Amino acid sequence: MSHAAASHALHCLDCGLHKLCFPPTFSNEALDSVAAIIGQPPVLPRQHVIYRSGDNADTIYAVRSGSAKTSMLLPDGRELVTGFYLPGEVMGLENLGQEHCLSTATTLEPTTVCALPMAEVSQLSRQLPELQGHLFQIMSTEIRADYQRMHLLAGTDADTRVAGFLVGLSARQTRRRLAGDNLRLPMARADLGSHLGLALETVSRALGRLADVGLITVSGKQIRILDAGGLQAIAAAQCA
Amino acid sequence: MSHAAASHALHCLDCGLHKLCFPPTFSNEALDSVAAIIGQPPVLPRQHVIYRSGDNADTIYAVRSGSAKTSMLLPDGRELVTGFYLPGEVMGLENLGQEHCLSTATTLEPTTVCALPMAEVSQLSRQLPELQGHLFQIMSTEIRADYQRMHLLAGTDADTRVAGFLVGLSARQTRRRLAGDNLRLPMARADLGSHLGLALETVSRALGRLADVGLITVSGKQIRILDAGGLQAIAAAQCA
DNA sequence: CGTAGCATTGATTCTCTTCAAGAGGTGTGG
DNA sequence: CCACACCTCTTGAAGAGAATCAATGCTACG
Known part of the structure; x- marks a missing residue:
């Protein structure tokens, strides 16, 4: 320390x-x-x-x-x-x-x-004034993030939702100047499912499918992104 | 005029x-x-x-x-x-x-x-200061409304989503001091479906089901709420 | 009065949910 | 250090619900 x-x-x-x-x-x-x-x-x-x-x-x-x-x-x-x-x-x-x-x-x-x-x-x-502007900005960013998530929720199938979530999480990692291709999911599958509007079993299966096609590897809470472009293509969520 | x-x-x-x-x-x-x-x-x-x-x-x-x-x-x-x-x-x-x-x-x-x-x-x-506080408040209210909507989107079946939307719209009418039981939907069914993460046909069917059980009447864009309590029970969305 | 867009209704297919069982991991206590 | 229990995650099979495709009916507006 x-x-x-x-x-x-x-x-x-x-x-x-x-x-x-x-x-x-x-x-x-x-x-x-x-x-x-x-x-x-x-x-x-x-x-x-x-x-x-x-x-x-x-x-x-x-x-x-x-x-x-x-x-x-x-x-x-x-x-x-x-x-x-x-x-x-x-x-x-x-x-x-x-x-x-x-x-x-x-x-x-x-x-x-x-x-x-x-x-x-x-x-x-x-x-x-800088702080005020910043507060407006982080609040509007929160609203924008919510819209993105609605897109995921309304956006159809399970693979898209999970891929979109991973892409978003990866972007947040790079924002912290951490590697964007090596993710740790600190939350339980059930939390993730609730967040994405899916049953926890469906989350597990979607992760499995993404791994099957070689886009990611899954080892418990540890996720590695092998093909970021392919993942984004499935997420189809780069509309910000 | x-x-x-x-x-x-x-x-x-x-x-x-x-x-x-x-x-x-x-x-x-x-x-x-x-x-x-x-x-x-x-x-x-x-x-x-x-x-x-x-x-x-x-x-x-x-x-x-x-x-x-x-x-x-x-x-x-x-x-x-x-x-x-x-x-x-x-x-x-x-x-x-x-x-x-x-x-x-x-x-x-x-x-x-x-x-x-x-x-x-x-x-x-x-x-x-009043205006600043008000801006913070309407922005946080927007975020809260988004959470409610995520609840609808993640919340399972079509009837729940449509009922929840109607309950919310009714509340916004009463906020304007208008009758809360007589709604006009200014948007197309397709817009509503996109908003709720449903196909437009599913919206139509859900409205039909709610009408069948006597909770509402549907006449095109005109909706009348017959049983607000029953509608809320289906929406299960009064968790604000 | 006719047309064009919008809404409803029907049949089929597909995906997700649910119920259920088993595997992996972790922490605790012997 | 090992064994056991608990919890989480994975995997499987069956069923329900919505999406899709398709056709008909309605409404509004020119």
């Missing part, structure tokens, strides 16, 4: 992800202001609930390490997974300006999250 | 929808400021394109009368309808803070829309 990280109070400048959480053009003073309102992020164990549906909506969260899912419990008892969040991504935007949390956020593995109090974020964003 | 509407420049205070476009608590001065940046809204004919995918993203729109849809053209040639917009609703939030428009907006019938230039909206929102 880094000596700096262990002894100092957290500062966004020390975090390799600050160019993901905030615009790359963000000034150091702006980062200072933001860092000041972020509490010390704890390490949360696996399956830990970060916020629960119905909670007071007063905080948004940035994932620092690990991963999390957001989900809603449906009246019929099933669970709908609305999103997965990786390091550098901001979670809880659907609660900004709302009374109560809509969904429940749960860690998928040991995870650290930075808590950003909404009241202070919105006040700060009035002083920092 | 109203003599006032014809002779005066538009002002939001003259518009019965201003409490929908903006918070009910909005002061008259704030409305003055907002009205000042809104151009004179033209009456657009049916099937008119308001903005097109790829256009410069510089404006958001509020529907004043009529209705519109937003859609994306998929690589395979099909069209994905991402949303329908009724009077008092704001369209184009997914473009706020982005370079280009993601989707294409088209009127479904003769429609008037108020154009709000993004640059001036975001500048104004720095001076008016």
Whole structure:
């Protein structure tokens, strides 16, 4: 563990992800202001609930390490997974300006999250035009991501949905400057199925089919993309 | 045609929808400021394109009368309808803070829309905390609506999706203080099918089944809800 | 009044879901 | 270190639901 990280109070400048959480053009003073309102992020164990549906909506969260899912419990008892969040991504935007949390956020593995109090974020964003613009941008990006996912959900067959999900996940890895062809799926097949509107068995079979035709290899949660172009062709999802 | 509407420049205070476009608590001065940046809204004919995918993203729109849809053209040639917009609703939030428009907006019938230039909206929102908060709120509401729709898309069978859509549309009618049990569907069955991830024939059949069991009556684009409770029970979508 | 687009209805095919069983992996306790 | 139990993932067979293809009926508009 880094000596700096262990002894100092957290500062966004020390975090390799600050160019993901905030615009790359963000000034150091702006980062200072933001860092000041972020509490010390704890390490949360696996399956830990970060916020629960119905909670007071007063905080948004940035994932620092690990991963999390957001989900809603449906009246019929099933669970709908609305999103997965990786390091550098901001979670809880659907609660900004709302009374109560809509969904429940749960860690998928040991995870650290930075808590950003909404009241202070919105006040700060009035002083920092860059921050305000950034908030609009990440919210509209979230809406765009939702449209992409609707495309997957409405888009027909299981292979397309799974391929589209993998392509999207790969793009998010490269955004973090990680290899885009070697993916780890931190979520269970059931979560993935709920997210994609498929039974977990169908997810498993779709992964198997994609592997059969040589586009990927599957080894449990570890996925390797062998033919990114072929995968995109099946996903047919590059319409952004 | 109203003599006032014809002779005066538009002002939001003259518009019965201003409490929908903006918070009910909005002061008259704030409305003055907002009205000042809104151009004179033209009456657009049916099937008119308001903005097109790829256009410069510089404006958001509020529907004043009529209705519109937003859609994306998929690589395979099909069209994905991402949303329908009724009077008092704001369209184009997914473009706020982005370079280009993601989707294409088209009127479904003769429609008037108020154009709000993004640059001036975001500048104004720095001076008016209420407006900033409102923008965050309508964007997060849009995200929440998307989650609801994903629930419908992932939620299994055709009847559930159609019932859920009708329940949601009914709620939006009552929000405008209109009767919630008498709906007019301004969009074609094909648009509705694309929106719900169903073939247009399946939409037709689902409407027929809902009518068969006495929950609604269907007469072309005119829908009457006979048993709102029963419809909600099928939709199972009251998890907001 | 006629035409063109839109909506409904029917028959068939195909995909996914469901139910069910087995395999692989992981963590715990002996 | 091994054995067992638990959980997750995979694989199989049967059934249900929607997509597709195709034809008819309706509506609106010129």
